[in-house]
Amino acid sequence: MPFQRALDPTKRIPLAELHSHLGGAVDSAILWTLAHQQGIKLPTKNYWEFDRMVTISTDRKKLEGVTALDKEKYHWTELIQSSPLAMEPTVHETIGGAYRANHVVVHEIRYNPMKRNRGGERDLDHIILSSIRGMEQATLEYEEVRAGIILLLDRTFPFKLNEIIYQKTLKYQHRGVVGIDIAGPQHPDFRMQEYADLFQDAKRHGLGVTIHTGEEGDLSEMKFVVEKIQPQRIGHGFLAAHDRALLRSLVEQGIVLELCPTSNLNIGTIASVSKLKKMYRALYEARVELTINTDGPEMYGTTLWKEFNFLRENGVFTEEELSELRSNAMKATFVPANGSVGLI
């Protein structure tokens, strides 16, 4: 039975993780040590308090509320990762750890380099190259692993700053930066329309394009993304379950959704397991290509296997369907089949 085999770490089915934010992917203990190595002043001297500061669980969300807290969590993880010294072990440990514990053999990691340069104090190229070195180190150590980096633009940044990140994506494409994404909360000055040309250009350059949309708010942005940008993948996108025409467009264009169940529940973008099941089933039954991801395993207290087990145990998908979703992720990765490092 596949599930039982999954419990044996040496015989686990190989997995692909396509949607994991570096800000949520690093073990609290590693962040704690990196903070101390860099002399970063933290609001607590107690490790367990720190652990609670940088992770979030459904139970605590109910007790504490989430919106402000979530921002604060990313503030600390991003600050601690904001140096070349921290970026290399951060990426290295994330890829190595996911391989050892979960047999993740295809691993895409995403982050915003401008949220890791302390407001311009650190050099962006140093930050990006350190993350590439961490990735190269991990793929050297674990020869089964293929990995790639997705650079994130941010809705709260002006276009000019996002354009700089895009230029870095192109600059390091030959070193394993495989794609581009945009994330962050809606902002009054943000217009997805302004980014259509940038994303089209990225596709022309052979980059993978994935866009965070259809996670909250109305569907107008997601409709624009699907019609005009036509990315290969969309981050979350589950609200499309409420719109038949949009579901049809996703299927017709072969756009793959990156679902992150525990994150949806912990952040509260989906209110309950039964609502999650209803939406995920509607997407699946419409034949939209789905993949399962963590969004940042350490922050949400999950792993890729926990996500699959959760979906099976709650009757969201059968084991057979989950196997199909696992193979969707293997097919939808932006990481080339022969690996991403040193390709020129």
Ligand SMILES: [Zn+2]
């Ligand atoms: Zn995300």
